[in-house]
Every structure is written in C-alpha cells, then in structure tokens.
Amino acid sequence: MNKARTNPFNTAMMHGALILYVLIALFPVFVILINSFKTRKAIFREPLALPDAESFSLIGYQTVMKQGDFFLYFQNSMIVTVVTLFFVLMFGAMAAFALSEYRFKGNMLMGLYLALGIMIPIRIGTVAILELMVATGLVNSLWALILVYTAQGLPLAVFILSEFMRQVSDDLKNAGRIDGLSEYTIFFRLVLPLVRPAMATVAVFNMIPIWNDLWFPLILAPSEETKTLTLGSQVFIGQFVTDWNAVLSALSMAILPVLILYVIFSRQLIRGITSGAVK
Amino acid sequence: MSALTLKKVNKSFGNVHVLKDVDIEVQNGEFVVFVGPSGCGKSTLLRVIAGLEDATSGEVRIGDELVNNTPPSKRGIAMVFQSYALYPHLNVRKNMSLALKQAGQSKAVIDARVAEASRMLNLDPYLDRFPSELSGGQRQRVAIGRAIVREPKLFLFDEPLSNLDAALRMNTRIEIANLHRQLGASMIYVTHDQTEAMTLADKIVVLRDGRVEQVGSPMELYNNPANQFVAGFLGSPAMNFFPAAILDESDGDIMGVRPEDLYLSDKGKLGANVEHVEHLGGDTNVIAQVNGHQITARLFGQHDIDAGQNVRLGFKPERIFRFDAAGARLS
Ligand SMILES: Nc1ncnc2c1ncn2[C@@H]1O[C@H](COP(=O)(O)OP(=O)(O)OP(=O)(O)O)[C@@H](O)[C@H]1O
Numbered sequence: 042m043n044k045a046r047t048n049p050f051n052t053a054m055m056h057g058a059l060i061l062y063v064l065i066a067l068f069p070v071f072v073i074l075i076n077s078f079k080t081r082k083a084i085f086r087e088p089l090a091l092p093d094a095e096s097f098s099l100i101g102y103q104t105v106m107k108q109g110d111f112f113l114y115f116q117n118s119m120i121v122t123v124v125t126l127f128f129v130l131m132f133g134a135m136a137a138f139a140l141s142e143y144r145f146k147g148n149m150l151m152g153l154y155l156a157l158g159i160m161i162p163i164r165i166g167t168v169a170i171l172e173l174m175v176a177t178g179l180v181n182s183l184w185a186l187i188l189v190y191t192a193q194g195l196p197l198a199v200f201i202l203s204e205f206m207r208q209v210s211d212d213l214k215n216a217g218r219i220d221g222l223s224e225y226t227i228f229f230r231l232v233l234p235l236v237r238p239a240m241a242t243v244a245v246f247n248m249i250p251i252w253n254d255l256w257f258p259l260i261l262a263p264s265e266e267t268k269t270l271t272l273g274s275q276v277f278i279g280q281f282v283t284d285w286n287a288v289l290s291a292l293s294m295a296i297l298p299v300l301i302l303y304v305i306f307s308r309q310l311i312r313g314i315t316s317g318a319v320k
Numbered sequence: 321m322s323a324l325t326l327k328k329v330n331k332s333f334g335n336v337h338v339l340k341d342v343d344i345e346v347q348n349g350e351f352v353v354f355v356g357p358s359g360c361g362k363s364t365l366l367r368v369i370a371g372l373e374d375a376t377s378g379e380v381r382i383g384d385e386l387v388n389n390t391p392p393s394k395r396g397i398a399m400v401f402q403s404y405a406l407y408p409h410l411n412v413r414k415n416m417s418l419a420l421k422q423a424g425q426s427k428a429v430i431d432a433r434v435a436e437a438s439r440m441l442n443l444d445p446y447l448d449r450f451p452s453e454l455s456g457g458q459r460q461r462v463a464i465g466r467a468i469v470r471e472p473k474l475f476l477f478d479e480p481l482s483n484l485d486a487a488l489r490m491n492t493r494i495e496i497a498n499l500h501r502q503l504g505a506s507m508i509y510v511t512h513d514q515t516e517a518m519t520l521a522d523k524i525v526v527l528r529d530g531r532v533e534q535v536g537s538p539m540e541l542y543n544n545p546a547n548q549f550v551a552g553f554l555g556s557p558a559m560n561f562f563p564a565a566i567l568d569e570s571d572g573d574i575m576g577v578r579p580e581d582l583y584l585s586d587k588g589k590l591g592a593n594v595e596h597v598e599h600l601g602g603d604t605n606v607i608a609q610v611n612g613h614q615i616t617a618r619l620f621g622q623h624d625i626d627a628g629q630n631v632r633l634g635f636k637p638e639r640i641f642r643f644d645a646a647g648a649r650l651s
C-alpha cells in the first residue's frame with residue numbers, strides 16, 4: 042500500500058488542497074451566475090452579494106432573448122463544437138492507429154510532423170487561412186470554423202491517442218486477425234473501446250477552447266447566420282457602454298452546454314472496461 | 321503427410337536478425353514444443369507460422385500448401401496467447417463463436433461446436449459471462465475453447481500457462497495433454513519451462529539466438545544432447561559442468577554430469593565442500609564447491625549433511641558427457 046494514501050494527515054492535506062482549488066476555480070463562475078440575476082445597480086454596488094428580493098432581476102436574460110438570434114448562435118456553437126470533436130476524434134484515432142500499429146517507411150517522420158502542430162499555434166496562419174477560405178468560398182460558413190478547428194485539434198489528438206494505442210495488447214489485435222476480423226473491425230471494435238478514456242481526454246481538451254474561441258468566428262464567420270455564441274455575446278460589450286446584465290446572462294447560459302458535454306465525456310473517462318481483456 | 325514444414329526461414333526486424341535459417345518439420349498429430357531462453361525468437365517463430373509476421377525469406381508450408389502469402393485467418397491455424405487476449409466486449413459464448421461467424425458458418429454448426437468445446441473444457445456455467453468476470457484459469461480455458469471451435473489443422477500455443485499459479489498450471493497442462501489425445505490434432509507449444517517441455521512433447525525443438533540447436537524426443541535430448549547448451553538447458557537441477565583438467569583427464573575440455581548421477585562415496589573422484597543443502601523429503605540437493613566450481617548433486621532419499629562439511633562425490637564414467645571448448649559434444 043502507498044503510505045501517503047493511508048496517512049490521515051496527508052489525506053486531509055490533499056483534500057484540503059483540492060477543495061481550495063475547487064473554490065478558487067469556481068469563484069468566477071459563481072460571481073457571474075449570481076450577478077446575472079441582479080439589477081445593474083446591484084451588480085456595481087455589491088458585486089459579491091447574493092440577489093435578494095430587492096436586487097433580483099431577469100432583465101439581462103430578457104435582453105439576451107430579445108436582442109439578436111441567441112438560439113441560432115447557440116445552435117451554431119453547438120454544431121461547430123460537436124462536428125469538430127467528431128472529426129478530431131475519428132481522424133485522430135485513425136491516424137494514431139496507423140502510426141502505432143503499422144511499420145512503414147517514414148512512420149517516425151510522419152509522427153514528428155504531426156506533433157509539430159502542437160508547438161506551432163494555428164493563429165500564426167490566420168491570414169493564409171482567410172485567403173484560403175475566401176478562395177474556396179467557405180467564408181461565413183460553419184465549415185470554415187469546423188475545418189480550422191479540426192486542423193487545430195488533430196496534432197494533440199494523434200499524439201495522445203497513439204501513445205495510448207501502443208499500450209493496447211498486441212495479442213488482442215492478433216487474436217482478432219487470426220479470427221478473421223478486418224483491420225477496420227479491429228480498430229473500431231477492439232482498440233477504440235479500450236482507448237475510450239483517452240478519447241474523452243482529447244475531447245475535453247478540444248471542446249473548451251473551441252466553444253470559447255472569439256478569434257476565428259470573428260475573422261472567418263462573422264455573418265449574422267454563422268455567429269457563434271461567444272461572438273454573439275460581444276454585441277453587448279460596446280466601446281462606450283456595456284450591458285453587463287446581458288453579458289453576464291449570456292455567459293451563464295453559455296456555460297450550460299459545455300457542462301453537459303463535459304459530464305458526458307467525464308463519465309467515459311472514469312468507466313474502465315479494460316479489466317479482463319488481458320491478464 | 322506433415323502438418324507444418326519450415327524451410328530456411330529467416331526473419332529480420334530492420335537490421336536485427338531474429339530467426340536464422342530455421343528448418344522444422346511437424347508431423348500430423350504431433351505435439352511439438354519449442355523451448356529456449358527468453359529472447360531467442362520463439363514467439364517470433366510462432367507469429368511467422370501464424371502469418372502475423374511475414375518471413376523475410378524461406379518457405380512456410382501448412383499441410384502441403386505454401387502459405388507465405390496467406391492471411392492468418394485462412395491458414396487453418398488457431399493460436400492461444402499468454403495474455404489470453406479474450407475480446408472484452410463479448411461474452412464467453414461470443415468469444416468462442418466469433419471466428420466461425422466471420423468464416424460464414426451456419427448457426428447450427430456454430431452452436432454445436434461451441435457446445436462441444438464448452439463440454440470438453442467444463443465451461444458450461446460460464447458461457448454467458450464476460451471475460452472480466454472470470455478467473456485466470458477460466459480465461460485461459462476460454463482462450464483454448466476459442467481455438468478448438470475453429471477445428472484448425474494446427475494449434476499454436478504461446479506460453480499459455482505462464483500467467484497461472486503452480487497448481488493451476490499443472491492441471492491445465494494435463495488438460496492440454498488430454499485435449500491433444502482427444503483431438504489428435506497437431507500442436508506447437510512454446511515455453512521456456514523445461515518441465516512443460518519434457519512432460520508434453522512428442523518432439524522438442526531447442527532454440528538459441530534464433531537458431532535450431534537440436535530436435536528430438538524429450539528422452540533423446542536428455543540422454544544424448546548434441547552440445548553443451550542443450551545439455552545444460554534440459555534437466556532440473558541443470559547439468560554440472562567443469563573443466564576436464566580438474567580430473568586430470570585429457571579427453572575434451574569440458575565435462576558434464578547430471579546431478580542425479582552423482583553419489584556419495586569415499587572413493588569418489590571429486591572432493592567437495594558443501595555450501596548449502598536443500599532437503600526436499602524425497603530428494604536431497606547438495607550444492608558444493610569443487611576446486612572453485614559449483615556442483616549440484618541430487619541424492620535420492622534423506623541425508624544428514626550440513627553446510628561446511630567436506631564430502632567425496634563419485635560418478636559412473638559412462639554417465640559423463642564430454643564437450644570441446646566451443647561446447648560441441650564429443651562422443
Ligand atoms: N517488432 C520487433 N521489432 C524489433 N525486434 C523485435 C520485434 N519483436 C521481437 N524482436 C526481437 O526479437 C527477439 C526475439 O523475440 P521473441 O519475442 O520472439 O522472443 P521469445 O523467445 O518469445 O522470448 P520470451 O521467452 O521472453 O517470450 C528479441 O531479441 C526481440 O527483441
């Protein structure tokens with residue numbers, strides 16, 4: 042047994058540190074949530090106070106609902122995020138399988154080339170990407186965002202997934218080959234379920250930056266029909282006046298879907314079905 | 321007719337030459353065991369036979385068919401792995417029937433074969449369980465069952481027992497021997513446990529560094545090893561080796577004598593200082609130093625010997641094996 046685990050003092054310290062971290066991390070979210078339910082005056086007078094009978098107001102939510110097509114933005118963000126995650130996981134896992142499973146010339150180089158993407162931020166190429174999107178007529182379409190985010194997410198996905206796939210038992214794959222399974226079946230039915238926790242990790246890592254991104258929506262898809270939630274919320278932030286009620290309400294609502302997606306993936310993170318496969 | 325013929329099989333990974341000119345013939349219905357130290361290429365050889373690796377050069381024939389370019393599932397083989405390699409998402413019944421389903425067999429045939437295999441291996445109570453709900457021994461039986469239902473021409477076992485505890489290992493070993501008798505199929509069995517090799521094999525193939533050192537029945541190899549490596553590899557405790565010079569003999573450079581061929585005798589040629597004694601009840605193992613060489617004697621029955629004592633060990637001259645400096649046997 043690990044000594045650090047059994048020592049009650051260490052356990053208390055560990056939990057104390059974790060609880061402290063949770064409090065610090067959740068504090069801004071908490072402040073946003075409570076203030077979204079307050080009148081503008083109350084927000085500025087006592088930012089940390091809970092809404093009471095006097096300061097309670099739904100004005101922010103009403104503004105958000107009235108102004109702009111909030112549900113469309115919502116839908117756009119959702120489509121972009123989910124489709125991107127699907128592509129990143131699917132292509133990332135396939136590339137990772139090829140890199141980890143097959144010996145071919147340039148295997149090593151290919152892996153390094155893909156890993157390079159982790160180190161070079163994709164925003165450096167913004168101008169070129171914009172030109173490309175204009176040339177292909179994809180500007181102001183959700184595809185522009187999906188393609189860019191997929192490219193942005195793939196390197197890390199391939200890197201993490203190939204590391205995990207190397208650990209999947211060779212015997213299991215070989216047993217499948219002897220039983221006549223195709224390489225696709227081996228990939229989808231044997232390997233993917235065993236790397237599900239890694240897939241969930243990759244999904245979570247990719248999801249949040251995409252959901253929150255302002256840069257590419259602003260440059261590639263700023264039209265009314267393709268605005269994402271983050272971009273849509275910006276209308277409330279003006280150069281001279283900012284409608285704080287609306288901003289806070291929009292942010293509060295934007296947290297929800299990410300939270301739901303996160304819960305879905307984190308359940309996968311925890312579920313270990315590997316036991317019993319080998320040994 | 322032979323079940324398997326390997327002709328001058330070589331296998332390299334990049335510039336690592338793992339298998340070197342391997343020639344092996346397995347007769348129909350024969351139980352052949354590959355033994356050798358860790359890393360000598362046993363698993364690689366088995367994977368080449370199964371088609372999971374391509375031979376760099378040489379011929380692999382199963383039955384009388386050249387299978388160098390045949391995929392594993394079409395070679396008429398079945399393999400049992402050390403790590404069981406059961407499909408985690410399928411229950412025992414589906415684990416066993418998957419290959420037949422892939423091959424397009426009818427449901428009636430599949431059910432009959434699974435029922436038969438399950439009866440032979442006493443798996444009936446577990447058919448609807450998942451691999452994670454089985455013990456190690458049960459998992460290995462399922463893996464064996466998965467091989468049986470395919471009715472292969474050739475069974476391949478890669479150290480199937482090494483994850484099991486000693487008692488279970490012995491039971492499963494007997495089970496595999498029974499299976500071989502009942503099915504009459506050709507089997508190749510890889511192990512580095514020489515007890516398994518001696519007890520199961522019709523024929524043993526001793527490998528070292530990717531080369532075949534000697535092929536023969538267990539007793540042939542035991543009584544008539546071709547070289548010092550084979551002599552030292554088979555038998556437990558291992559054969560004792562010492563320079564011929566100790567006995568002032570000129571025949572050969574190295575002499576070998578099996579521990580059970582040594583006995584206590586006042587006129588024995590070897591003066592030994594006892595280092596350690598293992599009392600096993602039926603036998604007594606005496607580990608002693610002779611002129612700075614460690615020698616093990618296996619004495620029948622119980623003996624009252626203590627560490628530090630000086631004894632004399634004798635042997636019959638005809639029980640001596642002589643080798644030259646390179647390890648080759650001198651007759
Ligand atoms: N894919 C590979 N690439 C490079 N070298 C390999 C590969 N597979 C095996 N080898 C090398 O081939 C040699 C033989 O390996 P193999 O697994 O066949 O040994 P083994 O006899 O089965 O050993 P053990 O008893 O430990 O299972 C080893 O030296 C190993 O390093």
Ligand SMILES: [Mg+2]
Pocket residue numbers: 362363364
């Ligand atoms: Mg091996």
